Amino acid sequence: MSFELETAISPDKLRRVAIDPVSRVEGHGKVTILLDDDNKVHQVRLHIVEFRGFEKFIQGRPYWEVPVMVQRLCGICPVSHHLAASKALDMMMGVKQLTPTAEKVRRLMHYGQILQSHALHFFHLASPDLLFGFGSDVAARNVVGVIGAHPEIAKKGVLLRKFGQEIIRMTAGKRVHGTGSVPGGVNKSLAPDDRAELLKDIYQMVAWSREAVGMIRNLFEQNLAEYNEFGRFPSAGMCMVRADGAMDLYHGGLRARDIDGNTLFDHFNYGRYWEVIEEDVKPWSYMKFPFFKSLGPDDGSYRVGPLSRVTLCDSIPTPLADKEREEFMAFDGGSVTGATLGYHWARMIEMLHAAESIKDLLHDDDISGHDLMATGQRQERGVGVIEAPRGTLIHHYRVDENDLVIRANLIVSTTHNNHAMNTAVREVAKKYLNGREITEGLLNHIEVAIRAFDPCLSCATHALGQMPLEVAIVGADGTVIDEATRDHRGLTHEISGIRSIP
Amino acid sequence: MNAPMPPPKKLRVATTSLAGCFGCHMSFLDIDERLLKLLDLIEFDRSPITDIKHCGPCDLGIIEGGICNAENVHVLREFRKNCKIILALGACAINGGLPAQRNHLDLRDVLEEVYQTEHLLGRGGIPNDPELPLPLNKVHPIHEVVKVDYFLPGCPPSADAIWKLLTDLLAGRTPTLGHGLLHYD
Numbered sequence: 292m293s294f295e296l297e298t299a300i301s302p303d304k305l306r307r308v309a310i311d312p313v314s315r316v317e318g319h320g321k322v323t324i325l326l327d328d329d330n331k332v333h334q335v336r337l338h339i340v341e342f343r344g345f346e347k348f349i350q351g352r353p354y355w356e357v358p359v360m361v362q363r364l365c366g367i368c369p370v371s372h373h374l375a376a377s378k379a380l381d382m383m384m385g386v387k388q389l390t391p392t393a394e395k396v397r398r399l400m401h402y403g404q405i406l407q408s409h410a411l412h413f414f415h416l417a418s419p420d421l422l423f424g425f426g427s428d429v430a431a432r433n434v435v436g437v438i439g440a441h442p443e444i445a446k447k448g449v450l451l452r453k454f455g456q457e458i459i460r461m462t463a464g465k466r467v468h469g470t471g472s473v474p475g476g477v478n479k480s481l482a483p484d485d486r487a488e489l490l491k492d493i494y495q496m497v498a499w500s501r502e503a504v505g506m507i508r509n510l511f512e513q514n515l516a517e518y519n520e521f522g523r524f525p526s527a528g529m530c531m532v533r534a535d536g537a538m539d540l541y542h543g544g545l546r547a548r549d550i551d552g553n554t555l556f557d558h559f560n561y562g563r564y565w566e567v568i569e570e571d572v573k574p575w576s577y578m579k580f581p582f583f584k585s586l587g588p589d590d591g592s593y594r595v596g597p598l599s600r601v602t603l604c605d606s607i608p609t610p611l612a613d614k615e616r617e618e619f620m621a622f623d624g625g626s627v628t629g630a631t632l633g634y635h636w637a638r639m640i641e642m643l644h645a646a647e648s649i650k651d652l653l654h655d656d657d658i659s660g661h662d663l664m665a666t667g668q669r670q671e672r673g674v675g676v677i678e679a680p681r682g683t684l685i686h687h688y689r690v691d692e693n694d695l696v697i698r699a700n701l702i703v704s705t706t707h708n709n710h711a712m713n714t715a716v717r718e719v720a721k722k723y724l725n726g727r728e729i730t731e732g733l734l735n736h737i738e739v740a741i742r743a744f745d746p747c748l749s750c751a752t753h754a755l756g757q758m759p760l761e762v763a764i765v766g767a768d769g770t771v772i773d774e775a776t777r778d779h780r781g782l783t784h785e786i787s788g789i790r791s792i793p
Numbered sequence: 794m795n796a797p798m799p800p801p802k803k804l805r806v807a808t809t810s811l812a813g814c815f816g817c818h819m820s821f822l823d824i825d826e827r828l829l830k831l832l833d834l835i836e837f838d839r840s841p842i843t844d845i846k847h848c849g850p851c852d853l854g855i856i857e858g859g860i861c862n863a864e865n866v867h868v869l870r871e872f873r874k875n876c877k878i879i880l881a882l883g884a885c886a887i888n889g890g891l892p893a894q895r896n897h898l899d900l901r902d903v904l905e906e907v908y909q910t911e912h913l914l915g916r917g918g919i920p921n922d923p924e925l926p927l928p929l930n931k932v933h934p935i936h937e938v939v940k941v942d943y944f945l946p947g948c949p950p951s952a953d954a955i956w957k958l959l960t961d962l963l964a965g966r967t968p969t970l971g972h973g974l975l976h977y978d
Contacts, residue, residue, distance in 0.1 A: 310846075311846065312846065314841060314842075314843065314844045314845075314846065315841065315842060315843075315844065316841075317815050317841075318810075318815065319810075319864075321924070323924055336924070338922070338924050338925060340862070340864065340924075340925055340926050341812065341861065341862065341926075343812070343861075343892055343895075344892075344895045344898070344903050344907075346907070347895065347898060347902075347903045347906060347907070348894040348895045348898060360891065363814050363816070363890075363891040363948070364814060365814050365815065365816075366813070366814040366815040366816020366817065366818065366819045366820075366949065367815055367816075367819055369814075369816065411819075411822070415822065415842060416842070429844050429845070432844055433837070433842055433843040433844065434842055435832055435836070435837060435842075435843075438829060438832060442829075445829075446826070446829065449825055449826060449828060449829070450825070450826070452822070452825075453823075453825040453826075456823060456825075465978075466819075466820070466823050466952070467816045467819050467820050467823070467949050468816060468948055468949065468978075572908055572918050572919075572920065573918075573920070574918060574919075574920050574921050574922050575920065575922035575924055575925065576920060576922075576925070577920055577925065731844075735844065738844075
């Protein structure tokens with residue numbers, strides 16, 4: 292992994308350009324670029340600027356609250372956190388095997404989530420760049436512009452997302468932040484009326500998902516050289532696979548390959564993830580930088596998410612998506628499998644896989660069964676891993692004898708991609724910005740590279756940090772509500788409590 | 794001879810997520826097909842779904858999330874300055890929500906735990922770059938910082954509640970939520 296352009300030698304002498312906030316992504320991030328007088332790029336960084344501290348404040352809470360609390364990390368993929376936490380707490384409860392109904396209802400919820408999240412990302416957030424061009428007019432470069440110029444495409448996107456959200460509502464109780472999954476199982480199965488309702492529309496959803504794969508494939512055919520090279524860099528990858536090596540987004544073992552395609556580990560038990568993954572910290576981002584332990588922090592970065600899953604698995608266990616995967620892998624001699632924009636294509640293949648999997652589950656009578664909960668021998672800790680829409684998501688808890696959480700560690704999908712996103716934006720900056728007059732359209736190229744990863748930046752904020760200035764919040768009535776500054780060690784502390792300004 | 798009536802001016806709307814999870818924005822998009830109809834009546838200024846980075850003059854500013862750092866304060870004030878009406882959307886904007894659970898913790902402890910004593914950590918160190926906004930000791934609701942015109946509760950508020958409030962405002966009515974639309978979960 293190259294750290295070229297990460298840190299300029301003399302930042303004081305350079306001009307700063309910022310993209311703040313990065314838009315059409317989930318969460319709070321900004322990009323800073325340092326340029327010299329000739330507009331040569333010396334430093335590019337994607338900063339994650341917000342703190343949340345979930346791992347700390349769930350300590351001391353009863354474990355059964357956790358699946359409902361931690362999903363509030365993210366409103367786009369709450370089901371991922373809901374399920375990863377439930378899986379970790381299944382293990383903590385000693386439940387080795389869920390009931391068939393519980394596992395299938397959770398899978399249905401998860402595939403509904405993959406469908407809605409991938410549709411949202413492609414149609415509502417990323418498609419304006421692809422349909423109008425990376426440097427097109429900023430006023431129309433959004434979903435409203437897509438609705439105006441391509442109303443049929445936009446409408447299918449809206450309805451695909453709606454279908455996924457409805458599955459979540461029917462299995463979890465609410466479209467955003469539901470309560471369906473609990474440690475040891477689920478609290479309801481799919482009602483027969485809901486099942487009939489979903490069966491009416493699922494074939495249309497499969498067909499539209501196929502069209503979406505065709506649409507991104509066409510875009511690649513029309514712009515092959517640009518799409519293939521855009522933000523491209525060699526990268527290792529990681530994902531979860533089933534025992535037979537096929538894609539499985541809900542459960543399996545970890546598989547990782549290095550940049551040359553050599554296997555680093557395979558079918559690795561995620562209950563011991565810390566033996567293969569470690570995290571680094573850099574002073575300019577709240578998001579950590581994970582790496583493979585065996586390769587070390589300088590060479591061990593990797594990427595996760597649709598591109599890693601589709602390229603690292605041996606097959607996809609639904610026929611239409613599997614056929615699309617074969618075509619993707621063979622396209623232009625396999626060149627797209629290493630392209631940053633290949634993420635979009637892989638994401639649509641997964642959306643098709645999710646739609647097909649939903650169809651199969653709706654035809655399975657277990658989905659409306661009544662045996663919902665399993666029990667086991669209580670353990671002290673549990674680890675739950677799921678392939679969330681954006682990649683491998685790890686939840687790890689320790690629970691004491693009073694059923695209170697005493698320790699939590701979360702490694703979210705977007706955090707795994709931290710290095711990869713930074714590398715992609717540096718590649719784009721080198722190629723498109725170097726030596727040119729910086730325009731809004733050129734800066735959007737940087738964001739196009741970030742959007743390919745579909746980052747979820749508010750998922751990725753664990754911790755606190757500090758900025759060298761003072762701030763005071765003054766309320767509408769002139770009262771100082773909060774102030775903060777930093778001490779000589781760089782730690783935040785409060786100057787005083789509430790006081791009045793004279 | 795009568796000139797044709799010009800089309801009615803669209804309401805200009807800005808939205809942002811401060812210390813929130815984007816769930817309220819997702820619930821807004823959960824109006825589904827009604828979004829297509831809404832776009833005949835409103836246009837978006839700064840929002841996570843457009844590439845406009847700063848809020849300009851608007852009729853309505855929708856704020857998701859509370860205040861957890863200096864940047865949130867700055868953005869919120871920019872919205873208040875530019876928007877005729879400010880709507881606090883969802884639990885976090887109204888009372889800090891789940892992120893405010895950190896309010897009983899000491900920031901220093903959390904910093905040290907996450908960045909220095911974390912067992913998974915490689916090289917460690919607390920992030921302190923000037924590009925990172927200063928986090929506040931507490932997470933605050935937005936009405937502690939600016940005047941707020943409407944509060945819509947829920948985690949998140951349902952799409953139907955958001956739709957009712959927007960259509961009431963568009964029709965010039967005082968928004969009222971009927972039975973089932975006012976909830977706090």
